[in-house]
Amino acid sequence: xxxxxxxxxxxxxxxxxxxxxxxxxxxxxxxxxxxxxxxxxxxxxxxxxxxxxxxxxxxxxxxxxxxxxxxxxxxxxxxxxxxxxxxxxxxxxxxxxxxxxxxxxxxxxxxxxxxxxxxxxxxxxxxxxxxxxxxxxxxxxxxxxxxxxxxxxxxxxxxxxxxxxxxxxxxxxxxxxxxxxxxxxxxxxxxxxxxxxxxxxxxxxxxxxxxxxxxxxxxxxxxxxxxxxxxxxxxxxxxxxxxxxxxxxxxxxxxxxxxxxxxxxxxxxxxxxxxxxxxxxxxxxxxxxxxxxxxxxxxxxxxxxxxxxxxxxxxxxxxxxxxxxxxxxxxxxxxxxxxxxxxxxxxxxxxxxxxxxxxxxxxxxxxxxxxxxxxxxxxxxxxxxxxxxxxxxxxxxxxxxxxxxxxxxxxxxxxxxxxxxxxxxxxxxxxxxxxxxxxxxxxxxxxxxxxxxxxxxxxxxxxxxxxxxxxxxxxxxxxxxxx
Numbered sequence: 001x002x003x004x005x006x007x008x009x010x011x012x013x014x015x016x017x018x019x020x021x022x023x024x025x026x027x028x029x030x031x032x033x034x035x036x037x038x039x040x041x042x043x044x045x046x047x048x049x050x051x052x053x054x055x056x057x058x059x060x061x062x063x064x065x066x067x068x069x070x071x072x073x074x075x076x077x078x079x080x081x082x083x084x085x086x087x088x089x090x091x092x093x094x095x096x097x098x099x100x101x102x103x104x105x106x107x108x109x110x111x112x113x114x115x116x117x118x119x120x121x122x123x124x125x126x127x128x129x130x131x132x133x134x135x136x137x138x139x140x141x142x143x144x145x146x147x148x149x150x151x152x153x154x155x156x157x158x159x160x161x162x163x164x165x166x167x168x169x170x171x172x173x174x175x176x177x178x179x180x181x182x183x184x185x186x187x188x189x190x191x192x193x194x195x196x197x198x199x200x201x202x203x204x205x206x207x208x209x210x211x212x213x214x215x216x217x218x219x220x221x222x223x224x225x226x227x228x229x230x231x232x233x234x235x236x237x238x239x240x241x242x243x244x245x246x247x248x249x250x251x252x253x254x255x256x257x258x259x260x261x262x263x264x265x266x267x268x269x270x271x272x273x274x275x276x277x278x279x280x281x282x283x284x285x286x287x288x289x290x291x292x293x294x295x296x297x298x299x300x301x302x303x304x305x306x307x308x309x310x311x312x313x314x315x316x317x318x319x320x321x322x323x324x325x326x327x328x329x330x331x332x333x334x335x336x337x338x339x340x341x342x343x344x345x346x347x348x349x350x351x352x353x354x355x356x357x358x359x360x361x362x363x364x365x366x367x368x369x370x371x372x373x374x375x376x377x378x379x380x381x382x383x384x385x386x387x388x389x390x391x392x393x394x395x396x397x398x399x400x401x402x403x404x405x406x407x408x409x410x411x412x413x414x415x416x417x418x419x420x421x422x423x424x425x426x427x428x429x430x431x432x433x434x435x436x437x438x439x440x441x442x443x444x445x446x447x448x449x450x451x452x453x454x455x456x457x458x459x460x461x462x463x464x465x466x467x468x469x470x471x472x473x474x475x476x477x478x479x480x481x482x483x
Contacts, residue, residue: 184457185433188321188345205288208269209296212245218300219246224257231256242268249301253294262289313351316374316413321346323412324390327397333469334393340461341393344438348431350387351377352415374415377423381430381443389463392473399476430454435461 194202209217219240227239228251239260240246245268248257266285270277302311321344328334328341352374378387398412432453436444437460444450 185343185345185431187339187342188325189342190322190325201288202292204273205269205285205292208272209265209292212242212265212268213247217246219248219257221248221250224248224251224255227260228256231260238264240264247293247296249297253290253297258290258293262286262293265289313353317349317351318346321349323397324349324393327393327400330400331396331469333466333472334396337393343431343434344386345431347429348379348382348434350379350382350390351425351427353377372413374413375423376415376417377425379427379430380424381439383438383440385463386438389465392465392469395473395476396469399473433457435459437461437463 227237231237237260239257242264245261245264247261248255251258263286266282266289267277269285269289270281275281321341324341325338328338354372354374376387378384394412394415401407401411430439433455434457436456436458439454439456444454444456447454450456
Protein backbone atom coordinates (compact mmCIF):
# COMPACT_ATOMS: atom_id res chain seq x y z
CA UNK A 1 0.00 0.00 0.00
CA UNK A 2 1.49 3.34 -1.00
CA UNK A 3 1.29 6.61 0.83
CA UNK A 4 -1.73 7.84 -1.07
CA UNK A 5 -3.75 4.70 -0.20
CA UNK A 6 -2.79 5.17 3.41
CA UNK A 7 -4.26 8.64 3.33
CA UNK A 8 -7.53 7.41 1.88
CA UNK A 9 -7.91 4.56 4.46
CA UNK A 10 -7.52 6.62 7.61
CA UNK A 11 -10.22 5.78 10.13
CA UNK A 12 -13.11 8.16 10.42
CA UNK A 13 -12.07 9.05 13.93
CA UNK A 14 -8.87 10.75 12.71
CA UNK A 15 -8.89 14.57 12.73
CA UNK A 16 -7.96 16.08 9.37
CA UNK A 17 -7.40 19.79 9.04
CA UNK A 18 -8.27 21.36 5.70
CA UNK A 19 -5.42 21.80 3.21
CA UNK A 20 -3.86 25.23 3.39
CA UNK A 21 -2.92 26.04 -0.20
CA UNK A 22 -1.69 24.77 -3.51
CA UNK A 23 1.65 26.41 -4.18
CA UNK A 24 4.15 26.69 -6.97
CA UNK A 25 7.83 26.31 -6.12
CA UNK A 26 10.95 26.86 -8.17
CA UNK A 27 13.33 23.92 -8.55
CA UNK A 28 16.29 24.89 -10.66
CA UNK A 29 14.86 26.56 -13.79
CA UNK A 30 11.59 24.55 -13.73
CA UNK A 31 8.37 25.55 -12.05
CA UNK A 32 6.68 22.55 -10.33
CA UNK A 33 3.38 22.22 -8.51
CA UNK A 34 3.45 21.49 -4.79
CA UNK A 35 0.84 21.12 -2.07
CA UNK A 36 1.11 22.49 1.41
CA UNK A 37 -1.05 20.73 4.01
CA UNK A 38 -1.32 20.56 7.75
CA UNK A 39 -0.26 17.26 9.30
CA UNK A 40 -3.13 14.86 10.10
CA UNK A 41 -3.25 14.06 13.83
CA UNK A 42 -4.45 10.98 15.60
CA UNK A 43 -7.38 11.39 17.98
CA UNK A 44 -6.22 12.83 21.30
CA UNK A 45 -8.14 12.83 24.53
CA UNK A 46 -9.80 16.14 25.13
CA UNK A 47 -8.76 18.26 28.04
CA UNK A 48 -9.89 21.49 29.56
CA UNK A 49 -7.24 23.42 27.64
CA UNK A 50 -6.81 23.85 23.90
CA UNK A 51 -4.80 21.44 21.85
CA UNK A 52 -1.29 22.99 22.04
CA UNK A 53 0.78 21.44 19.32
CA UNK A 54 3.08 22.76 16.65
CA UNK A 55 1.97 21.74 13.15
CA UNK A 56 4.91 21.13 10.80
CA UNK A 57 4.56 22.56 7.32
CA UNK A 58 6.15 21.27 4.15
CA UNK A 59 5.66 20.52 0.53
CA UNK A 60 7.19 18.38 -2.20
CA UNK A 61 7.01 17.93 -5.96
CA UNK A 62 4.01 15.94 -7.09
CA UNK A 63 1.44 15.81 -9.88
CA UNK A 64 -1.42 18.20 -9.21
CA UNK A 65 -4.03 15.41 -9.11
CA UNK A 66 -2.34 13.51 -6.21
CA UNK A 67 -2.62 14.05 -2.46
CA UNK A 68 0.37 13.91 -0.15
CA UNK A 69 0.54 13.16 3.50
CA UNK A 70 2.23 15.71 5.69
CA UNK A 71 4.72 13.21 7.12
CA UNK A 72 6.02 12.56 3.56
CA UNK A 73 6.78 16.14 2.58
CA UNK A 74 9.73 18.37 3.24
CA UNK A 75 11.07 21.82 2.62
CA UNK A 76 14.24 20.83 0.81
CA UNK A 77 13.04 22.35 -2.48
CA UNK A 78 13.09 25.95 -1.43
CA UNK A 79 10.38 28.51 -0.83
CA UNK A 80 6.93 28.34 -2.45
CA UNK A 81 6.15 31.15 -4.87
CA UNK A 82 2.54 31.09 -6.11
CA UNK A 83 -0.32 30.52 -3.62
CA UNK A 84 -3.66 29.01 -4.54
CA UNK A 85 -6.15 27.80 -1.99
CA UNK A 86 -7.27 24.17 -2.26
CA UNK A 87 -9.09 22.22 0.41
CA UNK A 88 -9.05 18.52 1.23
CA UNK A 89 -12.33 16.59 1.36
CA UNK A 90 -14.04 17.35 4.63
CA UNK A 91 -14.02 14.59 7.30
CA UNK A 92 -16.49 14.08 10.09
CA UNK A 93 -15.43 15.23 13.54
CA UNK A 94 -14.17 12.45 15.90
CA UNK A 95 -16.65 10.91 18.25
CA UNK A 96 -16.32 11.31 21.99
CA UNK A 97 -17.62 8.94 24.71
CA UNK A 98 -21.00 9.82 26.20
CA UNK A 99 -22.06 9.57 29.82
CA UNK A 100 -23.14 5.95 29.55
CA UNK A 101 -19.71 4.92 28.34
CA UNK A 102 -20.93 4.24 24.80
CA UNK A 103 -20.13 6.17 21.73
CA UNK A 104 -22.05 9.18 20.59
CA UNK A 105 -24.42 8.77 17.66
CA UNK A 106 -23.46 9.88 14.16
CA UNK A 107 -23.39 13.62 13.58
CA UNK A 108 -26.21 13.57 11.04
CA UNK A 109 -28.49 11.95 13.70
CA UNK A 110 -27.64 14.55 16.36
CA UNK A 111 -30.16 17.24 17.32
CA UNK A 112 -27.39 19.79 18.02
CA UNK A 113 -27.09 22.46 15.29
CA UNK A 114 -24.08 22.14 13.00
CA UNK A 115 -22.62 25.55 14.01
CA UNK A 116 -22.61 24.58 17.70
CA UNK A 117 -21.04 21.22 16.95
CA UNK A 118 -18.26 22.93 14.98
CA UNK A 119 -17.60 25.33 17.83
CA UNK A 120 -17.46 22.43 20.31
CA UNK A 121 -14.92 20.54 18.20
CA UNK A 122 -12.93 23.57 16.96
CA UNK A 123 -9.17 23.44 17.42
CA UNK A 124 -6.99 26.47 18.09
CA UNK A 125 -3.41 26.68 16.87
CA UNK A 126 -1.20 29.19 18.67
CA UNK A 127 0.94 31.26 16.26
CA UNK A 128 -0.92 30.02 13.19
CA UNK A 129 -1.57 33.58 11.95
CA UNK A 130 2.13 34.41 12.23
CA UNK A 131 2.95 31.31 10.19
CA UNK A 132 0.63 32.51 7.42
CA UNK A 133 2.30 35.92 7.40
CA UNK A 134 5.74 34.28 7.20
CA UNK A 135 4.59 32.16 4.27
CA UNK A 136 3.18 35.22 2.49
CA UNK A 137 6.40 37.14 3.02
CA UNK A 138 8.50 34.26 1.68
CA UNK A 139 6.23 34.03 -1.36
CA UNK A 140 6.68 37.74 -2.14
CA UNK A 141 10.44 37.48 -1.74
CA UNK A 142 10.58 34.46 -4.04
CA UNK A 143 8.47 36.29 -6.66
CA UNK A 144 10.72 39.32 -6.59
CA UNK A 145 13.83 37.18 -6.88
CA UNK A 146 12.29 35.23 -9.76
CA UNK A 147 11.35 38.38 -11.67
CA UNK A 148 14.83 39.80 -11.15
CA UNK A 149 16.40 36.61 -12.52
CA UNK A 150 14.10 36.64 -15.55
CA UNK A 151 14.87 40.31 -16.28
CA UNK A 152 18.61 39.75 -15.91
CA UNK A 153 18.48 36.75 -18.23
CA UNK A 154 16.48 38.69 -20.81
CA UNK A 155 18.90 41.61 -20.77
CA UNK A 156 21.87 39.27 -21.08
CA UNK A 157 20.29 37.46 -24.03
CA UNK A 158 19.39 40.74 -25.71
CA UNK A 159 22.89 42.09 -25.22
CA UNK A 160 24.40 38.98 -26.78
CA UNK A 161 22.15 39.28 -29.84
CA UNK A 162 22.64 43.00 -30.57
CA UNK A 163 26.35 42.91 -31.52
CA UNK A 164 25.64 40.15 -34.04
CA UNK A 165 22.74 41.94 -35.76
CA UNK A 166 23.61 45.66 -35.48
CA UNK A 167 25.66 47.07 -38.41
CA UNK A 168 29.09 48.45 -37.58
CA UNK A 169 29.17 52.22 -37.02
CA UNK A 170 30.35 54.26 -39.98
CA UNK A 171 31.75 57.16 -37.98
CA UNK A 172 32.60 58.33 -34.50
CA UNK A 173 29.25 60.08 -34.18
CA UNK A 174 27.32 56.93 -35.07
CA UNK A 175 29.26 54.91 -32.49
CA UNK A 176 28.66 57.35 -29.66
CA UNK A 177 25.21 58.62 -30.61
CA UNK A 178 23.22 56.19 -32.80
CA UNK A 179 20.09 58.35 -32.78
CA UNK A 180 21.97 61.38 -34.07
CA UNK A 181 23.63 59.25 -36.75
CA UNK A 182 20.20 58.35 -38.18
CA UNK A 183 19.11 61.96 -38.39
CA UNK A 184 17.48 62.87 -41.68
CA UNK A 185 16.62 66.32 -42.98
CA UNK A 186 13.09 67.55 -42.58
CA UNK A 187 10.96 67.31 -45.71
CA UNK A 188 9.89 70.74 -46.92
CA UNK A 189 6.32 70.75 -48.21
CA UNK A 190 3.89 73.40 -49.39
CA UNK A 191 2.77 76.09 -46.93
CA UNK A 192 -0.27 75.10 -44.87
CA UNK A 193 -3.05 77.61 -45.28
CA UNK A 194 -4.92 78.56 -42.14
CA UNK A 195 -8.67 77.85 -41.91
CA UNK A 196 -11.00 80.43 -43.41
CA UNK A 197 -12.63 81.27 -40.09
CA UNK A 198 -9.27 81.98 -38.46
CA UNK A 199 -8.20 84.16 -41.41
CA UNK A 200 -11.36 86.24 -41.03
CA UNK A 201 -10.62 86.78 -37.34
CA UNK A 202 -7.09 87.97 -38.12
CA UNK A 203 -8.48 90.31 -40.76
CA UNK A 204 -10.82 91.96 -38.23
CA UNK A 205 -7.92 92.28 -35.77
CA UNK A 206 -5.72 94.00 -38.38
CA UNK A 207 -8.48 96.42 -39.33
CA UNK A 208 -9.11 97.39 -35.71
CA UNK A 209 -5.37 97.93 -35.12
CA UNK A 210 -5.25 100.34 -38.05
CA UNK A 211 -8.34 102.07 -36.70
CA UNK A 212 -6.80 102.61 -33.25
CA UNK A 213 -3.15 103.25 -34.13
CA UNK A 214 -3.42 105.44 -37.20
CA UNK A 215 -0.03 106.52 -38.49
CA UNK A 216 1.59 107.40 -35.15
CA UNK A 217 0.93 104.41 -32.91
CA UNK A 218 4.42 103.76 -31.53
CA UNK A 219 5.59 104.66 -28.04
CA UNK A 220 9.13 105.88 -27.45
CA UNK A 221 11.60 103.72 -25.57
CA UNK A 222 11.87 106.05 -22.55
CA UNK A 223 8.11 106.00 -21.91
CA UNK A 224 8.06 102.20 -22.25
CA UNK A 225 10.83 101.83 -19.64
CA UNK A 226 9.07 104.23 -17.25
CA UNK A 227 5.84 102.24 -17.56
CA UNK A 228 7.75 98.99 -16.93
CA UNK A 229 8.89 100.32 -13.54
CA UNK A 230 5.34 101.24 -12.55
CA UNK A 231 4.10 97.87 -13.86
CA UNK A 232 6.11 96.04 -11.20
CA UNK A 233 3.91 97.55 -8.47
CA UNK A 234 0.55 97.21 -10.25
CA UNK A 235 0.00 94.49 -12.87
CA UNK A 236 -3.43 95.92 -13.77
CA UNK A 237 -2.07 99.32 -14.74
CA UNK A 238 -3.39 100.69 -18.05
CA UNK A 239 -0.69 101.88 -20.43
CA UNK A 240 -2.87 104.14 -22.57
CA UNK A 241 -6.55 104.79 -23.37
CA UNK A 242 -8.11 103.37 -26.51
CA UNK A 243 -8.40 106.78 -28.20
CA UNK A 244 -4.60 107.24 -28.06
CA UNK A 245 -3.55 103.62 -28.52
CA UNK A 246 0.18 102.93 -28.94
CA UNK A 247 2.43 99.86 -28.90
CA UNK A 248 6.11 99.29 -28.10
CA UNK A 249 8.14 98.15 -31.12
CA UNK A 250 11.47 98.15 -29.27
CA UNK A 251 10.51 95.70 -26.53
CA UNK A 252 9.11 92.22 -26.99
CA UNK A 253 5.47 91.44 -27.73
CA UNK A 254 5.07 90.41 -24.07
CA UNK A 255 6.72 93.46 -22.54
CA UNK A 256 4.77 95.29 -19.80
CA UNK A 257 3.60 97.99 -22.21
CA UNK A 258 2.51 95.56 -24.93
CA UNK A 259 0.82 93.27 -22.39
CA UNK A 260 -1.26 96.17 -21.12
CA UNK A 261 -1.86 97.42 -24.68
CA UNK A 262 -3.22 94.01 -25.71
CA UNK A 263 -5.74 94.19 -22.86
CA UNK A 264 -6.84 97.69 -23.89
CA UNK A 265 -7.17 96.53 -27.49
CA UNK A 266 -9.14 93.38 -26.61
CA UNK A 267 -11.73 95.23 -24.52
CA UNK A 268 -12.18 97.95 -27.16
CA UNK A 269 -12.40 95.37 -29.96
CA UNK A 270 -15.17 93.43 -28.21
CA UNK A 271 -17.05 96.64 -27.39
CA UNK A 272 -16.75 97.87 -31.00
CA UNK A 273 -18.20 94.62 -32.38
CA UNK A 274 -20.77 94.39 -29.55
CA UNK A 275 -19.46 91.06 -28.26
CA UNK A 276 -19.86 90.05 -24.63
CA UNK A 277 -16.44 89.82 -22.94
CA UNK A 278 -16.80 86.23 -21.77
CA UNK A 279 -13.62 84.61 -20.41
CA UNK A 280 -13.02 82.33 -23.40
CA UNK A 281 -13.73 85.07 -25.95
CA UNK A 282 -11.55 87.57 -24.09
CA UNK A 283 -8.67 85.08 -23.86
CA UNK A 284 -8.82 84.33 -27.59
CA UNK A 285 -8.90 88.05 -28.45
CA UNK A 286 -5.88 88.68 -26.22
CA UNK A 287 -3.93 85.97 -28.04
CA UNK A 288 -4.78 87.43 -31.46
CA UNK A 289 -3.80 90.91 -30.27
CA UNK A 290 -0.38 89.71 -29.06
CA UNK A 291 0.20 87.93 -32.37
CA UNK A 292 -0.59 91.10 -34.29
CA UNK A 293 1.72 93.18 -32.10
CA UNK A 294 4.53 90.72 -32.85
CA UNK A 295 3.87 90.99 -36.59
CA UNK A 296 3.96 94.80 -36.47
CA UNK A 297 7.26 94.73 -34.58
CA UNK A 298 8.80 92.36 -37.14
CA UNK A 299 7.62 94.50 -40.05
CA UNK A 300 9.05 97.68 -38.55
CA UNK A 301 12.41 96.08 -37.74
CA UNK A 302 12.68 94.55 -41.20
CA UNK A 303 12.17 97.91 -42.87
CA UNK A 304 14.68 99.59 -40.62
CA UNK A 305 17.47 97.05 -40.27
CA UNK A 306 17.25 94.24 -42.84
CA UNK A 307 19.06 94.29 -46.14
CA UNK A 308 16.31 94.47 -48.75
CA UNK A 309 18.58 92.97 -51.38
CA UNK A 310 19.22 89.87 -49.25
CA UNK A 311 15.51 89.64 -48.53
CA UNK A 312 14.72 89.57 -52.24
CA UNK A 313 17.31 86.82 -52.78
CA UNK A 314 15.66 84.75 -50.11
CA UNK A 315 12.32 85.20 -51.82
CA UNK A 316 13.74 84.06 -55.17
CA UNK A 317 15.20 80.93 -53.54
CA UNK A 318 11.78 80.10 -52.13
CA UNK A 319 10.13 80.60 -55.53
CA UNK A 320 12.76 78.40 -57.19
CA UNK A 321 12.20 75.58 -54.70
CA UNK A 322 8.42 75.50 -55.06
CA UNK A 323 8.66 75.61 -58.86
CA UNK A 324 10.93 72.56 -58.82
CA UNK A 325 8.62 70.88 -56.33
CA UNK A 326 5.65 71.45 -58.68
CA UNK A 327 7.58 70.01 -61.62
CA UNK A 328 8.52 66.82 -59.73
CA UNK A 329 4.95 66.43 -58.50
CA UNK A 330 3.43 66.59 -62.01
CA UNK A 331 5.95 64.94 -64.33
CA UNK A 332 5.72 61.11 -64.03
CA UNK A 333 9.46 60.50 -64.56
CA UNK A 334 10.40 62.98 -61.82
CA UNK A 335 7.97 61.90 -59.12
CA UNK A 336 10.50 59.43 -57.70
CA UNK A 337 12.82 62.39 -56.96
CA UNK A 338 10.18 64.35 -55.05
CA UNK A 339 11.41 63.28 -51.60
CA UNK A 340 15.03 64.18 -52.40
CA UNK A 341 13.99 67.68 -53.52
CA UNK A 342 12.02 68.04 -50.29
CA UNK A 343 15.10 67.01 -48.31
CA UNK A 344 17.10 69.75 -50.01
CA UNK A 345 14.43 72.29 -49.07
CA UNK A 346 14.71 76.02 -49.61
CA UNK A 347 18.14 76.10 -47.93
CA UNK A 348 19.44 73.58 -50.47
CA UNK A 349 18.62 75.78 -53.46
CA UNK A 350 21.26 77.98 -55.04
CA UNK A 351 20.95 81.71 -54.69
CA UNK A 352 21.36 84.25 -57.47
CA UNK A 353 22.06 87.91 -57.89
CA UNK A 354 20.59 90.32 -60.37
CA UNK A 355 22.81 92.43 -62.57
CA UNK A 356 20.62 95.36 -61.56
CA UNK A 357 21.92 95.03 -58.01
CA UNK A 358 25.26 96.35 -59.29
CA UNK A 359 23.62 99.57 -60.43
CA UNK A 360 23.41 100.83 -56.88
CA UNK A 361 27.02 99.86 -56.21
CA UNK A 362 28.59 101.02 -59.49
CA UNK A 363 27.39 104.25 -61.05
CA UNK A 364 29.25 103.48 -64.28
CA UNK A 365 26.86 100.61 -65.04
CA UNK A 366 24.41 101.31 -67.82
CA UNK A 367 20.90 102.32 -66.89
CA UNK A 368 18.21 99.69 -66.71
CA UNK A 369 17.01 99.31 -70.27
CA UNK A 370 16.05 95.61 -70.24
CA UNK A 371 14.83 92.80 -68.02
CA UNK A 372 17.23 91.81 -65.24
CA UNK A 373 19.56 88.87 -65.63
CA UNK A 374 20.38 86.57 -62.76
CA UNK A 375 23.69 84.86 -62.16
CA UNK A 376 23.75 81.69 -60.10
CA UNK A 377 25.55 81.72 -56.75
CA UNK A 378 26.32 78.09 -55.94
CA UNK A 379 26.32 77.00 -52.28
CA UNK A 380 29.83 76.19 -51.09
CA UNK A 381 28.73 72.98 -49.38
CA UNK A 382 26.80 71.45 -52.32
CA UNK A 383 28.23 69.13 -54.96
CA UNK A 384 28.30 70.68 -58.44
CA UNK A 385 26.57 67.59 -59.83
CA UNK A 386 23.48 68.43 -57.78
CA UNK A 387 23.21 71.78 -59.56
CA UNK A 388 23.49 70.18 -62.99
CA UNK A 389 20.87 67.59 -62.02
CA UNK A 390 18.49 70.33 -60.84
CA UNK A 391 18.96 72.32 -64.06
CA UNK A 392 17.33 69.48 -65.99
CA UNK A 393 14.29 69.79 -63.72
CA UNK A 394 14.20 73.53 -64.47
CA UNK A 395 14.19 72.85 -68.23
CA UNK A 396 11.37 70.30 -67.87
CA UNK A 397 9.36 72.81 -65.85
CA UNK A 398 9.91 75.54 -68.44
CA UNK A 399 8.75 73.23 -71.26
CA UNK A 400 5.67 72.17 -69.31
CA UNK A 401 4.82 75.82 -68.65
CA UNK A 402 5.21 76.73 -72.33
CA UNK A 403 3.16 73.79 -73.63
CA UNK A 404 0.56 73.81 -70.87
CA UNK A 405 -2.50 75.99 -70.32
CA UNK A 406 -2.13 79.67 -69.53
CA UNK A 407 -1.42 80.59 -65.93
CA UNK A 408 -1.15 83.76 -63.95
CA UNK A 409 2.27 85.30 -63.46
CA UNK A 410 5.31 85.54 -65.64
CA UNK A 411 7.60 82.86 -67.00
CA UNK A 412 10.39 81.53 -64.81
CA UNK A 413 13.36 83.87 -64.73
CA UNK A 414 16.42 82.95 -66.73
CA UNK A 415 19.44 82.09 -64.59
CA UNK A 416 22.92 81.88 -66.07
CA UNK A 417 26.10 80.40 -64.69
CA UNK A 418 28.83 82.73 -63.50
CA UNK A 419 31.37 81.43 -66.02
CA UNK A 420 34.20 78.94 -65.92
CA UNK A 421 34.92 79.77 -62.29
CA UNK A 422 31.80 79.30 -60.21
CA UNK A 423 30.73 82.13 -58.00
CA UNK A 424 29.80 80.97 -54.54
CA UNK A 425 27.21 82.23 -52.14
CA UNK A 426 28.42 84.10 -49.07
CA UNK A 427 26.10 82.14 -46.79
CA UNK A 428 27.67 79.51 -44.51
CA UNK A 429 24.43 77.61 -43.87
CA UNK A 430 24.00 74.03 -45.09
CA UNK A 431 21.47 71.20 -44.94
CA UNK A 432 22.52 68.37 -42.57
CA UNK A 433 21.69 64.69 -42.92
CA UNK A 434 21.82 64.38 -46.73
CA UNK A 435 23.44 61.61 -48.76
CA UNK A 436 27.22 61.83 -48.74
CA UNK A 437 27.52 62.54 -52.49
CA UNK A 438 25.28 65.60 -52.08
CA UNK A 439 28.10 67.48 -50.36
CA UNK A 440 31.22 68.89 -51.96
CA UNK A 441 33.94 66.44 -50.98
CA UNK A 442 36.59 69.13 -50.49
CA UNK A 443 34.29 71.15 -48.26
CA UNK A 444 33.35 68.00 -46.33
CA UNK A 445 36.98 66.98 -45.79
CA UNK A 446 37.83 70.41 -44.38
CA UNK A 447 35.12 70.14 -41.74
CA UNK A 448 36.59 68.39 -38.70
CA UNK A 449 33.19 68.34 -37.01
CA UNK A 450 31.38 66.68 -39.92
CA UNK A 451 30.34 63.65 -37.86
CA UNK A 452 28.93 65.86 -35.12
CA UNK A 453 27.29 68.66 -37.13
CA UNK A 454 26.69 67.61 -40.74
CA UNK A 455 25.76 63.91 -40.23
CA UNK A 456 26.25 62.79 -43.86
CA UNK A 457 24.47 59.55 -44.69
CA UNK A 458 26.79 56.84 -46.02
CA UNK A 459 24.58 55.94 -48.99
CA UNK A 460 24.81 57.86 -52.26
CA UNK A 461 21.84 59.26 -54.12
CA UNK A 462 21.68 58.42 -57.84
CA UNK A 463 21.76 61.82 -59.52
CA UNK A 464 20.71 60.47 -62.91
CA UNK A 465 17.53 61.22 -64.86
CA UNK A 466 15.60 58.62 -66.82
CA UNK A 467 16.26 58.24 -70.54
CA UNK A 468 12.69 59.32 -71.30
CA UNK A 469 13.30 62.60 -69.47
CA UNK A 470 16.43 63.29 -71.53
CA UNK A 471 14.56 62.55 -74.78
CA UNK A 472 11.75 64.86 -73.66
CA UNK A 473 14.20 67.71 -73.14
CA UNK A 474 16.11 67.07 -76.37
CA UNK A 475 12.96 66.95 -78.48
CA UNK A 476 11.78 70.26 -77.05
CA UNK A 477 15.15 71.94 -77.57
CA UNK A 478 15.54 70.70 -81.17
CA UNK A 479 11.96 71.67 -82.06
CA UNK A 480 10.53 68.15 -82.10
CA UNK A 481 7.32 66.89 -80.60
CA UNK A 482 5.98 68.80 -77.65
CA UNK A 483 4.17 65.86 -76.10
